[in-house]
Amino acid sequence: MDPGIRDPALLDLDRAQPxxxxxxxxxxxxxxxxxxxxxxxxDLGVLERLGPLSGAALPPILAHFSEMDPYSQFSLIGWFGSLNNAGRPALPLLREELNGLDKKEIHFFRLSCGTPPLPEYLSPELSRAAGVIQAIVAIDPGSTDFVLSKLRNLLETRRKDLEYFCHRETGKITDPNHRL
Structure with a gap:
């Protein structure tokens, strides 16, 4: 920690030297x-005010990202995207997040299929997926094809799960042991 900085929120960052x-x-x-x-x-608000220069904060954040709570991670994913090209060091982590969504989110969906209304369960995971996708494309516009192919796979599996869920909720499936 820099001993010369006590509360970054109090600094006049608009006039500060790079x-x-x-x-x-x-x-x-x-x-x-x-x-x-x-x-x-x-602190996240201060980083947003620093613009691309806030990329200097990435190394320790990326090193400890997996230890942070999901809400903090979600907020940081949005900030990674706002860095545009300066956010390149975050790309491997974001790609890993997107690769993990196939298994994690679908497993989460199957566990949650049932009692409370569907959106309540899916929105945190789908919001995170959308945030990851936006961040990747903002940092690396050339990765759009990679992102779209991952998204197509995810949506195709989701479509099958949603069909099953709708049938089950409306009573159209007669076999209670039916699974995809």
Missing amino acids: KVKIRVARFIGERLSTRNPQQFFR
């Missing part, structure tokens, strides 16, 4: 990775 902005970004990156929930969203 060197100072990079120091602030590194400081915040280290602090975010220590998982201080009270500071998290204030």
